[in-house]
Amino acid sequence: MTTQSLILIVEDNREVRLAARFVLEDFGYQVEEVENPVQAHEFLSHTQPALIMLDMNFDLDSTSGEEGLRFLRGLKRDAIDVPVIAMTAWSNTDLVVQAMQLGAVDFIEKPWQNQRLEQVIQQQLKISRLQKNNSALSQALAPNGDDPIWQSTSMQQLMAQLSAVAQTDANILITGENGVGKSHIATWVHNQSLRNTQPFISLNMAAIPEQLFESELFGHVKGAFTDAKAERVGRFALADKGTLFLDEIGTLPLAQQAKLLRVLETGEFEMVGSSKTLTSNVRLISATNAEFEQLIAKGEFRQDLYYRLNTFAFTIPALRERVDDIVPLAEHFLAKHGSKYNKQDVTIGPCAKQALMRYSWPGNTRELSHLMERAVLLCQAGVILATDLHLPNTLDSNAIDSLPEVTLEQAERHLIKQALSKFSGNKNKAAQQLGITKQALYRRLEKYALED
Numbered sequence: 001m002t003t004q005s006l007i008l009i010v011e012d013n014r015e016v017r018l019a020a021r022f023v024l025e026d027f028g029y030q031v032e033e034v035e036n037p038v039q040a041h042e043f044l045s046h047t048q049p050a051l052i053m054l055d056m057n058f059d060l061d062s063t064s065g066e067e068g069l070r071f072l073r074g075l076k077r078d079a080i081d082v083p084v085i086a087m088t089a090w091s092n093t094d095l096v097v098q099a100m101q102l103g104a105v106d107f108i109e110k111p112w113q114n115q116r117l118e119q120v121i122q123q124q125l126k127i128s129r130l131q132k133n134n135s136a137l138s139q140a141l142a143p144n145g146d147d148p149i150w151q152s153t154s155m156q157q158l159m160a161q162l163s164a165v166a167q168t169d170a171n172i173l174i175t176g177e178n179g180v181g182k183s184h185i186a187t188w189v190h191n192q193s194l195r196n197t198q199p200f201i202s203l204n205m206a207a208i209p210e211q212l213f214e215s216e217l218f219g220h221v222k223g224a225f226t227d228a229k230a231e232r233v234g235r236f237a238l239a240d241k242g243t244l245f246l247d248e249i250g251t252l253p254l255a256q257q258a259k260l261l262r263v264l265e266t267g268e269f270e271m272v273g274s275s276k277t278l279t280s281n282v283r284l285i286s287a288t289n290a291e292f293e294q295l296i297a298k299g300e301f302r303q304d305l306y307y308r309l310n311t312f313a314f315t316i317p318a319l320r321e322r323v324d325d326i327v328p329l330a331e332h333f334l335a336k337h338g339s340k341y342n343k344q345d346v347t348i349g350p351c352a353k354q355a356l357m358r359y360s361w362p363g364n365t366r367e368l369s370h371l372m373e374r375a376v377l378l379c380q381a382g383v384i385l386a387t388d389l390h391l392p393n394t395l396d397s398n399a400i401d402s403l404p405e406v407t408l409e410q411a412e413r414h415l416i417k418q419a420l421s422k423f424s425g426n427k428n429k430a431a432q433q434l435g436i437t438k439q440a441l442y443r444r445l446e447k448y449a450l451e452d
Helices: 014-026 037-044 066-077 093-101 114-141 153-166 182-192 210-218 254-266 292-297 303-309 323-340 350-358 364-378 397-401 408-422 427-434 438-447
Strands: 006-010 030-034 051-055 084-088 106-109 172-175 200-204 243-247 268-270 277-279 283-288 312-315
Touching (some): 006 014, 014 030, 014 114, 051 114, 084 093, 093 106, 153 182, 153 312, 172 182, 182 243, 182 283, 254 268, 254 303, 292 303, 350 427, 408 438
Parallel strands (some): 006 030, 172 283, 172 312, 243 283
16 A cells, blocks of 8 residues: 555654644645554554655654664665654754765754654655656666667668767657657667666657646746646756757747747746746757658748758658558567567567568568557467558558459468368468468368378
């Protein structure tokens, strides 16, 4: 159980616990109380609070803080990731230092000022949420060693060029059709960069209403506008010292482009509703499928901003332009989705590979990934056949016009005999070649009296 607003008070003085409960509940938090670290460890075995307020002194003595330090060591040993605010009635600099070294995030003296207590708690809860979000994001985006090996010359050249600039801080613009993998490439660049231990923050510009652009990018303070009921941290602040990826950058409204240009030029910005100037150190990667020349010619995109974005510009070729990558990518997605659905033994049959390479892939690698996921789920025989792919008919009109004047049964009988002859009677291989299951082949062998 994890409750975002739950605060655990570890304090042996009942009156102090009661006073803290009244204050915290007035601030809108849920509160649980325990009298000592032993009870706190028991509580943590079944419930994870959002924050712990820890008294440093209990029954053993009154000033050393050893009980509180022992509790902090236990949290560190057990890898319990909960922010702890240490409390003491004694002004003891050495104890403060020791508590911080063992993982306490802040320190407050008793009796406390309620306003100060609220500020400390809000700040530490905000920092904790950001750290957990960034940690989850980093794990989700971490390289796992199974990136596809590009076979096409165009992709090999592109990756070599990206490798040469990945460890710089230069801004990168990635262009290409929808679905070619621009976000994947942006993630790869971040993971290869010197900032790879810092946050990678992504924002799809096309999904943000114009009136919220500034708030999303730069954040806002409480009360900045009608619905601003709490302070919000913007993407530039979240990505500080890391990488900010702005997808669909071509959709950025003209009115907001000057503000983005300013932060790219100076690193400075203000949160909405605040006059305080903040700074952010980010490496910007942007992506689009738009034609910037046309947008600039129409006055819909600032030329100076465009030049800021494209210190290095790379275009990812469409999948139909690099046929050599289709089967390796399909096998990559097969392994990914096979692991997800516990079907790791599934393979792609020869007939399916041929069908994949004949298709034009208007949705590019995104379409291929979705198709392989569906094929993994539908596959029943351990081998993905052409029929499992459900690809649109790729025959052109000339091929249809050239079909011989025979019945469907005659054509099917001929193809079965041809496949059996090609594979010296091996029915498994013949069925794979024909794009049908072995059971379906046996039914047709019986139907056409082709059994040995």
